[in-house]
Amino acid sequence: MNVQWLRTLFQDAQTIRLPKAPTLQVGDIIYGKIEKINEDRTALVRIGSHTLTAELQSPVKEGGAYTFHVQKTSPLELKILQHTAKLTDEESVSRYFRLPMNERTKALVRWMMDESFTFKKHDMSLIRQWLQTGGEKEAQAIKWLFMHDLPLRDDIFRAFVALQDDRPLYEQQLTLAMMIDRFHPKGTLAKLSSYLRHMPTLSSFSPEHIQQLLEETMKQQDEWLVLLQTAAEEAPGELRAEIISLLDRVKAYQLLSTNNDSLQHIFTQFPLFIGTHTTDVTIQWRGKQRENGKMDTDYCRILFYLTLATLKETIVDVHIQQRIVHISIINDTPRVELYASALEPSLKEKLAEHGYTLSSISVKTPMNKRSDRLLVEPFSYKGVDYRI
Numbered sequence: 320m321n322v323q324w325l326r327t328l329f330q331d332a333q334t335i336r337l338p339k340a341p342t343l344q345v346g347d348i349i350y351g352k353i354e355k356i357n358e359d360r361t362a363l364v365r366i367g368s369h370t371l372t373a374e375l376q377s378p379v380k381e382g383g384a385y386t387f388h389v390q391k392t393s394p395l396e397l398k399i400l401q402h403t404a405k406l407t408d409e410e411s412v413s414r415y416f417r418l419p420m421n422e423r424t425k426a427l428v429r430w431m432m433d434e435s436f437t438f439k440k441h442d443m444s445l446i447r448q449w450l451q452t453g454g455e456k457e458a459q460a461i462k463w464l465f466m467h468d469l470p471l472r473d474d475i476f477r478a479f480v481a482l483q484d485d486r487p488l489y490e491q492q493l494t495l496a497m498m499i500d501r502f503h504p505k506g507t508l509a510k511l512s513s514y515l516r517h518m519p520t521l522s523s524f525s526p527e528h529i530q531q532l533l534e535e536t537m538k539q540q541d542e543w544l545v546l547l548q549t550a551a552e553e554a555p556g557e558l559r560a561e562i563i564s565l566l567d568r569v570k571a572y573q574l575l576s577t578n579n580d581s582l583q584h585i586f587t588q589f590p591l592f593i594g595t596h597t598t599d600v601t602i603q604w605r606g607k608q609r610e611n612g613k614m615d616t617d618y619c620r621i622l623f624y625l626t627l628a629t630l631k632e633t634i635v636d637v638h639i640q641q642r643i644v645h646i647s648i649i650n651d652t653p654r655v656e657l658y659a660s661a662l663e664p665s666l667k668e669k670l671a672e673h674g675y676t677l678s679s680i681s682v683k684t685p686m687n688k689r690s691d692r693l694l695v696e697p698f699s700y701k702g703v704d705y706r707i
Contacts (some may be wrong), residue, residue: 347389348415348438351397364397366435367643367645373397390522407452408432416443419450427458442471469574474567481567483517487626488599489518489590490566494562502558511550511562514543520592526639527673533604534614536587544569581608593610616640632656634685644670646680656682658696673684 343349351364356379357372364373377399379385387397409428410420416438418424427450429439449457460479461471466482469475482490490574496515499508519532547566551559575586606619616639623635634649646666648659661678667677 331659343389343392343395343437344439345389346440347399348400349387349389350384350411350432350435351387352384353381356381366437371395372596375399411494412438416447418443418447423458424450427461430462433560434465436465437520445471445473445476453480456480461484467575474570475574477563478567478571481564482571484564484568487590488588489597491565491568492516492590495565498558498561499554502555507546507549507553513548514546518590518592518597526619526621526637526644526675529602529604529621530614530616533585533587533602536589537585540569540573540587544573578608581605583608583614591625593625593627598626600625618697630658641676642675644675645678648680649685650682651684 323701349366349375351366353371354363354365355627356362359370361374363370367682373387373395374391375397376390377397379399381690387398388400389398390398409425409432410416412428412432413424418428420648427446448463449461453461457476457480459510460476460483463469463479464471464475484603486494492515496512499512499515502508504512519536544566547569551562551566554562572588574584577584583604583606585602585604587598591600601624603622604614607615609615618641619639621637621639625635625636626631630652634647635651636647638645648655659682663677663680666680670677
């Protein structure tokens with residue numbers, strides 16, 4: 320999958336997980352706006368999307384924005400940073416936390432300031448370590464951790480760096496299988512080599528078939544992760560590093576999948592045979608979960624990201640409401656709309672066999688030239704938007 324598409328996808332997916340109220344520790348640096356000053360010398364301080372009540376050690380004005388230093392957490396006590404220590408821009412923040420002084424770091428810090436993220440001492444220490452030897456992928460991984468409200472930990476960070484591997488997943492799997500075979504493997508490594516060569520086939524784009532494929536993939540994922548972890552413990556040097564790289568990549572999609580209040584949002588990627596062509600397919604599925612735990616194929620949204628033999632990089636965006644199907648194809652191949660029109664009658668017939676009605680097929684170009692964002696409509700379900 321195109322790494323730029325991947326970055327755009329997760330850059331816009333930040334509302335998938337609603338941010339929790341900030342958990343503050345003594346020594347944290349936060350940016351806040353004074354919403355109201357109370358008579359008991361406390362104030363309502365807005366930090367990002369949350370409003371907290373805090374005792375203030377410094378005079379403030381309603382409506383004013385300040386840089387605070389956390390003095391106590393229970394009750395919350397804040398002190399405005401002294402003039403000499405004020406962190407007013409990305410350069411002063413980078414210097415204060417001893418981050419690498421380069422444009423990539425400044426851009427990351429500016430983004431954190433614009434999004435009102437808290438600068439925690441422990442988090443900034445980790446970020447300093449990650450950025451000292453990292454590049455663009457490492458900076459992007461840090462942003463995703465904040466955007467998806469995930470813990471800042473080495474293993475999770477590595478997973479989001481591995482997610483940006485430029486190689487197709489099927490190529491990485493086959494390369495790893497060949498590396499394993501050079502060691503004349505037995506036991507776990509032999510089983511892993513066999514597993515790496517297994518690739519499912521997509522014989523139908525019907526919602527039921529996709530549901531079955533997704534459920535089988537998710538069911539096998541735990542076994543897949545255990546197998547990779549065990550193999551990594553047994554493998555020597557270079558082979559172990561390649562197994563861990565694949566393990567981290569698989570973990571990232573598991574971390575991005577959520578299941579809240581009977582709503583499922585699944586991200587997954589796996590190699591796939593389509594006809595005689597091998598490709599990676601990245602799937603997002605969002606919809607209700609039935610009482611039996613199964614996905615509801617009557618009301619859902621499915622996005623496919625794949626590279627086809629002729630059409631190359633393609634997104635298929637499927638909306639299903641009351642078993643009525645709307646399909647958008649996002650691709651910049653010339654005359655692709657003619658191919659889509661030619662396939663519409665047979666697709667309508669195939670969907671009807673499964674109890675679905677095809678309403679329309681539309682074709683869009685992939686990028687907005689002004690912003691380089693993928694032209695995919697926001698995810699929405701019962702009035703809640705999830706921008707992709």
